[in-house]
Amino acid sequence: MAAFRIAHLSDIHVWEWTLNPVRLMSKRAVGMTALLLGRARRFRQERLAAVVEKVASIRPDHVLITGDLTTTSMREEFARAHDALRPLLRTPERATVIPGNHDRYTRRATRGRHFEHAFGRFAGGVEYPWLRFIADRTAVLALDPCRPAVGARGLLPEEQLAAARELWEDHHDEIDRLIVACHYPVDAPEGLRDDLAWKPLVNADELADWLATLGPHLFCCGHVHNAWAFTPPRVPDELCLNAGAPLLVDREGDSPPGFLEITLDGADVAVVHHGWDGSAWVERPLAHREGFLDPTRRRVGFPLGE
Numbered sequence: 001m002a003a004f005r006i007a008h009l010s011d012i013h014v015w016e017w018t019l020n021p022v023r024l025m026s027k028r029a030v031g032m033t034a035l036l037l038g039r040a041r042r043f044r045q046e047r048l049a050a051v052v053e054k055v056a057s058i059r060p061d062h063v064l065i066t067g068d069l070t071t072t073s074m075r076e077e078f079a080r081a082h083d084a085l086r087p088l089l090r091t092p093e094r095a096t097v098i099p100g101n102h103d104r105y106t107r108r109a110t111r112g113r114h115f116e117h118a119f120g121r122f123a124g125g126v127e128y129p130w131l132r133f134i135a136d137r138t139a140v141l142a143l144d145p146c147r148p149a150v151g152a153r154g155l156l157p158e159e160q161l162a163a164a165r166e167l168w169e170d171h172h173d174e175i176d177r178l179i180v181a182c183h184y185p186v187d188a189p190e191g192l193r194d195d196l197a198w199k200p201l202v203n204a205d206e207l208a209d210w211l212a213t214l215g216p217h218l219f220c221c222g223h224v225h226n227a228w229a230f231t232p233p234r235v236p237d238e239l240c241l242n243a244g245a246p247l248l249v250d251r252e253g254d255s256p257p258g259f260l261e262i263t264l265d266g267a268d269v270a271v272v273h274h275g276w277d278g279s280a281w282v283e284r285p286l287a288h289r290e291g292f293l294d295p296t297r298r299r300v301g302f303p304l305g306e
C-alpha cells in the first residue's frame with residue numbers, strides 16, 4: 001500500500017466585520033466585540049493565501065479541516081473561507097470538513113445550516129456522526145459536539161455517541177486505519193490544559209471512555225490554538241493531533257502557526273508540523289510511530305474498566 005498523505009488544518013477563523021445592528025443583537029454581538037478587541041489583530045487574514053499555497057505544495061492525498069473556519073458563522077465568512085480554500089477543495093472525495101463551535105455560533109446560523117451550505121459536500125453524511133472511507137481500509141468517523149448559545153463549551157449528545165458506537169460496531173471489520181475527527185479534544189497536553197479548561201467538551205469523560213475501547217486510532221481536532229501530537233492518559237491507544245490555528249499571530253515566537261502533514265504508510269504514522277516563523281516555513285516532526293495502526297492490536301469489545 002502506497003503511503004497516504006493527509007494535510008490537517010483547523011481553526012482558520014476567517015472573519016468579516018458587520019455593523020448591521022440586527023445581526024449584532026445576538027451572541028454575535030459578543031463575537032463581534034471580541035473581534036473588535038483583538039481577533040482582527042490576532043488572526044491575519046492576509047496569510048491565508050500563502051497557507052493554502054503551502055498546503056497544496058505538499059500534494060496531499062486528502063485535506064482534513066477540523067472546524068472553526070469562521071468566527072461568528074456569518075454567510076459572508078463561510079463564503080470567504082470557501083473561496084480562499086477552493087484550491088484545496090476541488091474534489092469532494094479528497095477533502096473532509098467538519099464544523100467547530102464558531103461555525104455553529106448562533107442558533108439562526110445553525111438552524112439555517114450555514115456551515116452545511118458552504119462545506120456540506122465535504123462530509124460523509126447529512127447528520128452527525130458519519131463515517132466515510134478516504135483510502136483503502138482508512139476511514140474518518142466524524143463527531144459534532146458544537147452547539148450555539150452556550151459559550152464555547154461543547155456537548156456530544158448522548159444519541160450521537162450511541163450512533164457512533166453503532167457505526168463503529170457495523171464497520172470496524174472494514175477499517176484498519178481509523179481517524180476520529182472532532183473539533184473538541186477530550187484532553188490537552190500538560191501546559192495547555194488551562195486553555196481547554198474554560199472551553200471544554202462538557203462530557204469529555206464519556207467520550208474518552210468510548211474512545212479507549214476502539215484500539216489504536218488517530219483523533220484529529222483543533223479548538224485549542226496550538227499544534228500538538230500526544231496521547232491522552234485516559235485513551236492510551238490514541239494519537240491525538242491538533243493542527244493549531246494557521247493565521248494566528250505567534251506573539252511569543254515559540255509556536256509558529258501552520259498545519260500538520262500526517263503520513264500513513266501501512267500501519268506506520270508520521271506527523272510533521274509546518275509552521276510559519278514570520279519569514280519562512282519551518283518543519284517540525286511531532287510524532288513517528290511504527291506499526292501504531294496495526295489492527296491486530298485492537299481490542300474491540302474490551303470491557304470498560306479492565
Ligand SMILES: [Fe+2]
Nearest residue numbers: 011068223224
Ligand atoms: Fe478556534
Ligand SMILES: [Fe+2]
Nearest residue numbers: 068100101223
Ligand atoms: Fe473552537
